[in-house]
Amino acid sequence: MTGRKLSLLAGAGSAGLLIAALGFQAAGYAPCELCILQRWPHVAAVLIAGLVWLTGWVRAFAVLGMAAAGIAMGLAIYHSGVEIGWWPGPEHCSGGLGNIGAMSASDLMARIEAAPVVRCDEVSWRFLSLSMASWNAIFSGILAVIWGLAAIRGRKTV
Template sequence: MNISARQLAILAGAGSAALLVTALIFQSVGYVPCELCILQRWPHLAAAIIGAVLIFVDVKLLRWAGALAAGLATAFAIYHSGVEYQWWQGPVACTGGIDAMLTMSTQDLMTQLQSAPVTRCDQPQWYFLGLTMAGWNAICSAILTGMWLRSALWRGIRI
């Protein structure tokens, strides 16, 4: 069975769409996304849209754009995983850092506290086989990036 480069790219776009749907399902059952969780969704949305466009038009540049979007999703997920595992610090607004708050006026501090995200980026809500959602997203996104790159670099594969 032959899979064309276009079909592989469409499949990768569908993979990003599946990751988005999964995130929304988790959200609908009560897992509140943090700032970095939301950030990871945007490149997947772009990749899913690019995959959908490829159903109608096959342009190699779109496959490269899909690879870029999936690569960004991978990078964001790795960054978020590092924040969760305390390998590095995340955004102050997302990890509860106090340094920036010390220089704020009382009014700015009250505004920030009232609009602060409910969920912290450095405290994962879910684990499966020792990995958080961000960790699994990093793995899945890396696979999708590979699929996009394969579709952009070669004409097709045989399975």
């Protein structure tokens, strides 16, 4: 398979992950802040694949696509670790309130009321014992490999 086709395949893979995420959201699985953050590198990868399609320049764009997929994978691994309890997540979406002993009752109430509803450290859906973040990490890693192959095989094809 040519580098250009591999780039388009990887971009389509990111588009598929985005469509799946939006489908889960439409089905009532509200995303947490880390879930939404994981989507942005996939948006970038789709745009990069579009640039490959428009320009025919594969190598430089494929390296950027590989970086985007790698960032998505890293964010997904971080989120999976937060869900499993390997490390703490961001305080504002993992239940932490900071130093509550130093807060007044009104400040504490304001922080509680401003807290997001969807927590980053709770899994809302699993398949084969893996959360959506874990699946995103796996698929993003596969997409990073595909982008890497595209960079190796790529050349200007216009």
